[in-house]
Amino acid sequence: MKRTALVLSVVIVLAVGLLGATQETKQPLKQEIVKLNYVRPVDVVILLQPYTSREGRITHSPNQNIVSLSDLPENVDKMLAVIKEIDVKPADVVFTVQLVLASEDGAEKTDEALANDPVIKELKSFLKYKSFSFLDTSMVRAISDERSGLTLGRKGEFVLDLKPRMIKKDKADIIQIEVRLSQLVEPYQTNETRTSRSILESNLTVKSGEKTVVGVSRTAGGEKGLILIISAKLVD
Secondary structure: OHHHHHHHHHHHHHHHHHHHHHHHHOOOOEEEEEEOOOOOHHHHHHHHHHHOOOOOEEEEEOOOOEEEEEEOHHHHHHHHHHHHHHOOOOOEEEEEEEEEEEEOOOOOOOOHHHHOOHHHHHHHHHOOOOEEEEEEEEEEEEEOOOOEEEEEOOOOOEEEEEEEEEEEEOOEEEEEEEEEEEEEEOOOOOOOOOEEEEEEEEEEEEEOOEEEEEEEEEOOOOOEEEEEEEEEEEEO
């Protein structure tokens, strides 16, 4: 009987000691409220879920663009670091666009600005076109990961759609671009709406400030071609 009482006493003492140790090692939770500037709270909550512990909580207020964090200090610090990295102003890209009409018969005179253009000189080395003239030139400012469009052509008959994405590679500013050039088609009847057909689509990668040919599309008849040339530059 005494032996049983002694064992029970030892078990109680150990249990109390373990409970005390657990309570002593349990860390207090850290609370942080973060005001977001550029990213949506719902996107941040999804991104931060892997960093939360069992006791952790992440709530958000879409109307106020606020995220509330409650978790172990080391987890909250990791989440704050992630937010600092992603909640940044989207990069702006300025595109300079040239839409050039090329002719095989050389009937039209080459525009002076194109005659000495290195890009046009390179095209002459492997294309049959003899003369080059501007259909349109324009500039447009776009935001990374967002689509921008502009109308081109002497009669506004072309629509250009651009979507840039900024990436860092070897300490250089690299711009990935989705490009689509469409031509508006006149309706057969006056009560029909104007439609469009895609004539150039491309995905390309350029360095900031670099000028490149997106593509060449032959016009009806095949003796002329549309050449789309763009340069993209990252701006603050």
